[in-house]
Amino acid sequence: RKEVEQDPGPFNVPEGATVAFNCTYSNSASQSFFWYRQDCRKEPKLLMSVYSSGNEDGRFTAQLNRASQYISLLIRDSKLSDSATYLCVVKVGTDKIIFGKGTRLHILP
Amino acid sequence: GAGVSQTPSNKVTEKGKYVELRCDPISGHTALYWYRQSLGQGPEFLIYFQGTGAADDSGLPNDRFFAVRPEGSVSTLKIQRTERGDSAVYLCASSYRDTQYFGPGTRLTVL
Numbered sequence: 140r141k142e143v144e145q146d147p148g149p150f151n152v153p154e155g156a157t158v159a160f161n162c163t164y165s166n167s168a169s170q171s172f173f174w175y176r177q178d179c180r181k182e183p184k185l186l187m188s189v190y191s192s193g194n195e196d197g198r199f200t201a202q203l204n205r206a207s208q209y210i211s212l213l214i215r216d217s218k219l220s221d222s223a224t225y226l227c228v229v230k231v232g233t234d235k236i237i238f239g240k241g242t243r244l245h246i247l248p
Numbered sequence: 249g250a251g252v253s254q255t256p257s258n259k260v261t262e263k264g265k266y267v268e269l270r271c272d273p274i275s276g277h278t279a280l281y282w283y284r285q286s287l288g289q290g291p292e293f294l295i296y297f298q299g300t301g302a303a304d305d306s307g308l309p310n311d312r313f314f315a316v317r318p319e320g321s322v323s324t325l326k327i328q329r330t331e332r333g334d335s336a337v338y339l340c341a342s343s344y345r346d347t348q349y350f351g352p353g354t355r356l357t358v359l
Contacts (some may be wrong), residue, residue, distance in 0.1 A: 147288075175348075181352075183348070184350070185348065228348075234279065234298065235293070236281065236296075238292070240288070240290040241289075241290045
């Protein structure tokens with residue numbers, strides 16, 4: 140089983156819709172969780188950290204389910220500019236960082 | 249301030265040649281990571297430095313790959329006897345409080 144798994148997509152979603160992706164991780168010792176965004180031919184950039192209590196940043200909501208070992212990202216009122224690849228990232232131990240393969244999102248006008 | 253910089257931005261080489269890829273992290277960031285990203289894949293961890301020492305090099309694919317960070321700042325990823333399968337974007341990131349700040353990457357093409 141891969142350490143971090145994501146549905147690669149693509150998710151083709153009309154503008155204004157709500158979209159959600161999940162990510163599962165295999166190492167129960169994982170300590171920190173993040174979502175990164177990567178635009179085509181650009182470097183990844185931090186979108187948000189994921190806390191046990193869940194967290195929200197504008198139209199974006201991230202949740203963590205430790206019992207089932209998954210994290211989720213919800214995007215409300217999607218914009219054309221949300222089109223990107225969303226990378227699930229897990230930190231194991233003090234410093235080992237593992238990226239998922241990413242989920243591609245296309246927002247359709 | 250300046251972000252993470254990587255040079256060269258593109259490198260084309262022939263199979264069997266030696267290449268060096270450079271990363272200049274954000275000043276003051278003690279943690280530095282190297283990743284390799286192929287088309288359609290997420291970044292694959294290669295090696296992580298804390299200061300001058302390699303804290304985890306478990307991601308280096310084989311002994312043709314080596315990385316150094318002699319003064320705890322700039323790092324160089326070295327690839328010997330390059331193979332076509334080494335073609336990828338090599339990303340460097342420095343880290344502060346769990347956030348990774350990536351450079352623009354070096355696109356390596358081995359012909």
